Amino acid sequence: MYKTIIEPRVSETDGVGHINNTVVPVWLEAGRNPLFKLFTPDDNFNDWKMIILNMNIDFKSQIYFGTNVEIRTWVKKIGNTSLTLYEEVWQSDTLCAAGDTIYVNFNVEKQVSERIPDDIRRALANHMHEAH
Amino acid sequence: MYKTIIEPRVSETDGVGHINNTVVPVWLEAGRNPLFKLFTPDDNFNDWKMIILNMNIDFKSQIYFGTNVEIRTWVKKIGNTSLTLYEEVWQSDTLCAAGDTIYVNFNVEKQVSERIPDDIRRALANHMHEAH
Amino acid sequence: MYKTIIEPRVSETDGVGHINNTVVPVWLEAGRNPLFKLFTPDDNFNDWKMIILNMNIDFKSQIYFGTNVEIRTWVKKIGNTSLTLYEEVWQSDTLCAAGDTIYVNFNVEKQVSERIPDDIRRALANHMHEAH
Amino acid sequence: MYKTIIEPRVSETDGVGHINNTVVPVWLEAGRNPLFKLFTPDDNFNDWKMIILNMNIDFKSQIYFGTNVEIRTWVKKIGNTSLTLYEEVWQSDTLCAAGDTIYVNFNVEKQVSERIPDDIRRALANHMHEAH
Numbered sequence: 049m050y051k052t053i054i055e056p057r058v059s060e061t062d063g064v065g066h067i068n069n070t071v072v073p074v075w076l077e078a079g080r081n082p083l084f085k086l087f088t089p090d091d092n093f094n095d096w097k098m099i100i101l102n103m104n105i106d107f108k109s110q111i112y113f114g115t116n117v118e119i120r121t122w123v124k125k126i127g128n129t130s131l132t133l134y135e136e137v138w139q140s141d142t143l144c145a146a147g148d149t150i151y152v153n154f155n156v157e158k159q160v161s162e163r164i165p166d167d168i169r170r171a172l173a174n175h176m177h178e179a180h
Numbered sequence: 181m182y183k184t185i186i187e188p189r190v191s192e193t194d195g196v197g198h199i200n201n202t203v204v205p206v207w208l209e210a211g212r213n214p215l216f217k218l219f220t221p222d223d224n225f226n227d228w229k230m231i232i233l234n235m236n237i238d239f240k241s242q243i244y245f246g247t248n249v250e251i252r253t254w255v256k257k258i259g260n261t262s263l264t265l266y267e268e269v270w271q272s273d274t275l276c277a278a279g280d281t282i283y284v285n286f287n288v289e290k291q292v293s294e295r296i297p298d299d300i301r302r303a304l305a306n307h308m309h310e311a312h
Numbered sequence: 313m314y315k316t317i318i319e320p321r322v323s324e325t326d327g328v329g330h331i332n333n334t335v336v337p338v339w340l341e342a343g344r345n346p347l348f349k350l351f352t353p354d355d356n357f358n359d360w361k362m363i364i365l366n367m368n369i370d371f372k373s374q375i376y377f378g379t380n381v382e383i384r385t386w387v388k389k390i391g392n393t394s395l396t397l398y399e400e401v402w403q404s405d406t407l408c409a410a411g412d413t414i415y416v417n418f419n420v421e422k423q424v425s426e427r428i429p430d431d432i433r434r435a436l437a438n439h440m441h442e443a444h
Numbered sequence: 445m446y447k448t449i450i451e452p453r454v455s456e457t458d459g460v461g462h463i464n465n466t467v468v469p470v471w472l473e474a475g476r477n478p479l480f481k482l483f484t485p486d487d488n489f490n491d492w493k494m495i496i497l498n499m500n501i502d503f504k505s506q507i508y509f510g511t512n513v514e515i516r517t518w519v520k521k522i523g524n525t526s527l528t529l530y531e532e533v534w535q536s537d538t539l540c541a542a543g544d545t546i547y548v549n550f551n552v553e554k555q556v557s558e559r560i561p562d563d564i565r566r567a568l569a570n571h572m573h574e575a576h
Contacts, residue, residue: 187316216322225325
């Protein structure tokens, strides 16, 4: 599991008084930084590999300004060219949001999907989500 | 169908060179302004009703800076207290993203879900998505 | 003067109930799209020219969700390599924010500032701000 | 001085390949969380006090994805009802942005500016910026 601590920002709240729902995908993406680094170790956007195919998020509880949030990121499934993540957003022992995100390992220059390399598969395998 | 034209912003692109995936939920929410107005006609956040339960977005094609985007918003299902939307993001005759979003009609003060009122049901019925 | 209409988004409000102050720079940048197009006609980020040097914004009145906003963009001063803009944010006959932004015409590849070309100067001259 | 560490997000970059300029105000606001807490200890937006009057930011160097950023926040001047901050954005020993932000201590309910209370003045005095 990858773990990322997020400190909510005033600009991430909305008029209803909580964190706006569109911020959750932003935080989940922030939690994937170590994964992006696996696929593109030098952070060079010209060699970017992970292109998103689907996000599916359940919103379970309001998220408040003033208390840190923890993003937990697991690998759910490693396909040939695709990668499915399972992610959770926690605040003060409350599971506030959870969902799956599917990426494809894409060669932007050649415009083709590519098999996820074996060394990355091995690294990802350390973060598999076991059904609870 | 509700239709909203969006002009992409430089700040909405990312290093890979296209619109960042986290912007799509922002644009989809922007496309729901007429729906929010149905539930909260005076735009008063103290009387806000629509609380999101789930978003599920398929990313089908890159979205580029420099060309306007059209958000198309349909009502897919009107439940007792819940509302399912089906939404599409189009750019230059390309369907770039599509997905479902589920809301609940929530009374924030009483902290309970409430039946969607009949007058709102009638207005929503004009925007039903017919299976193609 | 360049004029851009913006429809405020729920995600752009904050817990205090109005548009968050950090959204104003986003809207002002959105209002500069026709200027970016002058400097980079094909919208290719590899040939991007306008790099920001300074933003200075006065916040004069709260901006509300539910009513469109108009961004007005003038050219204040055309230097050798630099460009100063004067910009205003209006909502319902209220001047809500105003300020100056300074850009430099920068060649990213060579990493040097370059004189603003004459054809662009002529186009910019049509949008000069006259002191009121 | 208040110090806040920020991990840049992919969604905060833009097509030119660096952190977009509109993200700097977002990070600077994030760095003010301890100040907001001084004025509104319970994080209740109904009792929010700090309303922004002006932001003035110099952009000195590009900010890159992949390396943490440090926000440094000083108190520059404590007026009767107003507060001027001086803030810097650092990445890897490079000063990337710096600027002043002016707030007013505003009673939203009564719609009047109020003198900054003595206990807050004393707390702020510990974070004064001395001219270097």
